[in-house]
Structure formats: C-alpha cells, structure tokens
Amino acid sequence: MPALAHKIGSLLFCPNCGTLLSLPKDGEPMVTCERCNHEEPATSYENIEITTRSHPEAFPSALRQKRKTQTKIHQGKVLPKVSEKCPACGHLEAFYEEKQMRSADEGSTILYTCVSCKHGWRINN
Ligand SMILES: [Zn+2]
Ligand SMILES: [Zn+2]
Known part of the structure; x- marks a missing residue:
C-alpha cells in the first residue's frame, strides 16, 4: 500500500514531497503529484469534501428524497x-x-x- 496524502483541513499534501495536490478532475480516479508523480486516489478527496461541505444538508436531503420515493411506491398498490x-x-x-x-x-x-x-x-x- 502506498502512503496516502497528508490531510490538513480540506487540503491534501503529497506524502512524499509535501506538494499541495490539486483537486481531482471530473471522472479521474487518481490525482497525480506535479513534483514526484505520487498517485493519490480521488476518493481521499471525496471524504474531505463530505466533512467540510458548506451545505451539510445536501447529502441528507438526498437520502430523505430516496425514502419518500420508496414510500410512494409502497403505497402505490391499488386494489381492483x-x-x-x-x-x-x-x-x-x-x-x-x-x-x-x-x-x-x-x-x-x-x-x-x-x-x-x-x-x-x-x-x-
Ligand atoms: Zn509528491
Ligand atoms: Zn359500505
């Protein structure tokens, strides 16, 4: 297992050379260090984004929406x-x-x- 980036606040730093890692581009699974080519999985960034999101409601509301939909399907049974x-x-x-x-x-x-x-x-x- 390669070393994972150091996390400071919402920033990731390369574990090998300490360079600030850039944000992962859309659809790319890895972030590559510009200085030493260390590859950091983009999932490290996802964890940080969830905990530091300025609108923490965004995630729970998605869950509520899902539950609402399931309830609707359940009640959708109509007897002849x-x-x-x-x-x-x-x-x-x-x-x-x-x-x-x-x-x-x-x-x-x-x-x-x-x-x-x-x-x-x-x-x-
Ligand atoms: Zn590096
Ligand atoms: Zn009756």
Missing part, C-alpha cells in the same frame, strides 16, 4: 374495484383482494372492502 354490494351500507362498489389459504384444498378467500364506508368482509371460495 368490483361490483359487489356492501352489507353495511348497500354501496355497489368494493375493493377486491384474493388471499390464497395455506393448503390448496382450503381454496382462497376473497376480501372485499367497501369503497364508500370502508366496511370489510370476506367470502370463502
């Missing part, structure tokens, strides 16, 4: 609606969900949820 009379309020539309029972000969259970009053009931096949 069927024409079924609600025994509680007489409304003629209900959400339909079929649940398979543990063993095959028990058949399946249809779960209905009234669109109007949210009353739930089930019918065994």
Whole structure:
C-alpha cells in the first residue's frame, strides 16, 4: 500500500514531497503529484469534501428524497374495484383482494372492502 496524502483541513499534501495536490478532475480516479508523480486516489478527496461541505444538508436531503420515493411506491398498490354490494351500507362498489389459504384444498378467500364506508368482509371460495 502506498502512503496516502497528508490531510490538513480540506487540503491534501503529497506524502512524499509535501506538494499541495490539486483537486481531482471530473471522472479521474487518481490525482497525480506535479513534483514526484505520487498517485493519490480521488476518493481521499471525496471524504474531505463530505466533512467540510458548506451545505451539510445536501447529502441528507438526498437520502430523505430516496425514502419518500420508496414510500410512494409502497403505497402505490391499488386494489381492483368490483361490483359487489356492501352489507353495511348497500354501496355497489368494493375493493377486491384474493388471499390464497395455506393448503390448496382450503381454496382462497376473497376480501372485499367497501369503497364508500370502508366496511370489510370476506367470502370463502
Ligand atoms: Zn509528491
Ligand atoms: Zn359500505
């Protein structure tokens, strides 16, 4: 393992000759020392950038955004609606969900949820 650069504040200095290393260019994995050609991985700079970022909110907000999107996908499950009379309020539309029972000969259970009053009931096949 080659020696890593010395970190002083947000600056990196070459471990061999002490020269200030320049910022990595976009897409380049290494920063090369101008004086001795020491190669410093650009990831050393990434660690520094995160801890000294003037807007620390930038990173956590990206995480929040991701969580929000996942929740949206989870809630995006929409049950099909069927024409079924609600025994509680007489409304003629209900959400339909079929649940398979543990063993095959028990058949399946249809779960209905009234669109109007949210009353739930089930019918065994
Ligand atoms: Zn150097
Ligand atoms: Zn109802």
